[in-house]
Amino acid sequence: MAPEFDILIIGGGLNGPALALALARGGLRVCVADARPAKARTEPGFDGRAYALALASVRVLQGIGVWPALAAQAQPILGIRVSQGRPGEGAFPLMLGFDHAEIEEGPMGHMVEDRHLYAAFLHAMRNEPRITLRSGVRVVAQDTDGPLARATLEGGEEIGARLIIGCDGRDSAVARRAGIRRWGWDYGQTALVCAVAHEKSHEGIAHQMFLPAGPLAILPLPGNRSSIVWSERRDSAEAIAGLDEAGWLEHLRPRFGSFLGEIALEGARFAYPLRLSVAEEFIAPKLALVGDAAHGVHPIAGQGLNLGLRDVAALAEVVIEAARRGEDIASELVLERYQHWRRFDVVKMALGMDAVNRLFSNDSSILAVLRGFGLGAVNALPALRRAMIREAAGLNAAQPRLMQGLAI
Numbered sequence: 533m534a535p536e537f538d539i540l541i542i543g544g545g546l547n548g549p550a551l552a553l554a555l556a557r558g559g560l561r562v563c564v565a566d567a568r569p570a571k572a573r574t575e576p577g578f579d580g581r582a583y584a585l586a587l588a589s590v591r592v593l594q595g596i597g598v599w600p601a602l603a604a605q606a607q608p609i610l611g612i613r614v615s616q617g618r619p620g621e622g623a624f625p626l627m628l629g630f631d632h633a634e635i636e637e638g639p640m641g642h643m644v645e646d647r648h649l650y651a652a653f654l655h656a657m658r659n660e661p662r663i664t665l666r667s668g669v670r671v672v673a674q675d676t677d678g679p680l681a682r683a684t685l686e687g688g689e690e691i692g693a694r695l696i697i698g699c700d701g702r703d704s705a706v707a708r709r710a711g712i713r714r715w716g717w718d719y720g721q722t723a724l725v726c727a728v729a730h731e732k733s734h735e736g737i738a739h740q741m742f743l744p745a746g747p748l749a750i751l752p753l754p755g756n757r758s759s760i761v762w763s764e765r766r767d768s769a770e771a772i773a774g775l776d777e778a779g780w781l782e783h784l785r786p787r788f789g790s791f792l793g794e795i796a797l798e799g800a801r802f803a804y805p806l807r808l809s810v811a812e813e814f815i816a817p818k819l820a821l822v823g824d825a826a827h828g829v830h831p832i833a834g835q836g837l838n839l840g841l842r843d844v845a846a847l848a849e850v851v852i853e854a855a856r857r858g859e860d861i862a863s864e865l866v867l868e869r870y871q872h873w874r875r876f877d878v879v880k881m882a883l884g885m886d887a888v889n890r891l892f893s894n895d896s897s898i899l900a901v902l903r904g905f906g907l908g909a910v911n912a913l914p915a916l917r918r919a920m921i922r923e924a925a926g927l928n929a930a931q932p933r934l935m936q937g938l939a940i
């Protein structure tokens with residue numbers, strides 16, 4: 533008997549909904565099962581979390597129809613400034629600067645708040661007849677041995693589909709149950725995440741400041757507000773996370789500096805312990821992994837969701853094209869195309885971010901000179917600068933069609 537769904541996506545965070553919308557637009561029937569109730573994430577207030585989405589990721593959101601609901605609330609990233617220094621040293625010297633005018637495609641990316649992004653996904657999923665959203669349900673078991681894949685929900689209900697996709701985040705139980713092992717390590721750092729309001733305009737500039745204990749990213753939000761991703765050694769981060777607002781700001785100010793005038797906290801504060809966690813395989817029989825379930829990386833260049841959306845675009849293209857050709861979408865041959873496309877890129881990115889974090893998160897004066905020299909050299913070479921801007925915007929070659937702004 534034909535299953536009710538072509539695809540069951542386990543996990544409805546961010547990559548799960550994006551994938552569901554891409555697959556449904558390709559004519560496939562999709563069920564999304566998410567443990568978290570949908571209303572838990574759609575409170576109207578700003579909770580302090582936001583994402584830097586590269587231009588190629590914005591194209592994916594355009595391609596799946598959610599960008600019109602987001603565009604008015606998104607902040608274009610018009611430039612990037614990279615600097616290094618020590619807390620309390622005042623304005624850090626600029627080592628590398630990029631301007632969006634150096635490429636013809638426009639802003640290299642946009643900042644989008646979590647509340648707007650998730651709400652846009654939810655609205656689009658509810659309006660797509662090929663998507664069935666089951667929120668507030670936890671998947672506790674899966675079976676991919678029979679002719680169909682099946683997942684069991686807490687309470688015993690079963691959902692059948694041709695293919696299961698694990699979008700259940702970096703502790704993916706879908707991967708664990710499929711016997712997929714992971715590699716990676718603990719960074720010994722925790723990212724403190726919050727948003728601040730400031731007196732002066734950020735002018736659309738994103739700042740990446742390298743400090744001895746870890747990088748501090750100051751990312752522009754609409755209005756005079758910025759999103760902060762502040763990595764610290766775990767013991768100091770835990771101490772700071774336990775402080776009240778005034779205590780937190782007392783530690784942030786000497787790192788942030790005064791270039792945007794007086795600062796005040798906006799919304800909630802979060803602490804994320806940082807570790808690298810990459811699945812050894814992105815596929816198993818009748819199963820594939822997408823987003824953090826396949827790879828949890830250091831947030832140093834804000835690439836986590838961008839990598840996930842690249843998985844989304846690649847897997848949707850592989851599966852939709854296979855379905856059109858009449859192939860079995862869950863066959864090893866089809867799933868292997870996805871793994872082949874994505875695994876090398878993910879490992880390259882994960883290790884690249886790891887290396888940058890190691891090179892910059894230390895107090896060695898020799899390395900400080902080398903860092904200054906290396907970045908200064910990049911700054912002086914227009915062709916290399918342009919290549920780096922295109923990389924940051926996600927515009928390098930061999931992109932899935934959705935990332936090129938093309939329909940599948």
Ligand SMILES: Cc1cc2nc3c(=O)[nH]c(=O)nc-3n(C[C@H](O)[C@H](O)[C@H](O)COP(=O)(O)OP(=O)(O)OC[C@H]3O[C@@H](n4cnc5c(N)ncnc54)[C@H](O)[C@@H]3O)c2cc1C
Nearest residue numbers: 543545546547567568584671700701823824834836837838
């Ligand atoms: C500090 C920090 C800053 C970041 N900043 C950026 C940035 O600027 N730009 C960027 O691109 N990325 C950024 N990232 C990365 C980004 O947040 C993640 O890559 C992204 O949220 C992963 O989305 P996901 O959908 O794969 O997983 P998640 O968002 O973790 O979603 C997993 C979902 O699975 C569900 N689930 C889990 N178990 C089950 C189960 N058994 N049954 C059913 N459902 C289940 C959960 O309810 C959840 O909804 C940052 C990350 C961190 C830590």
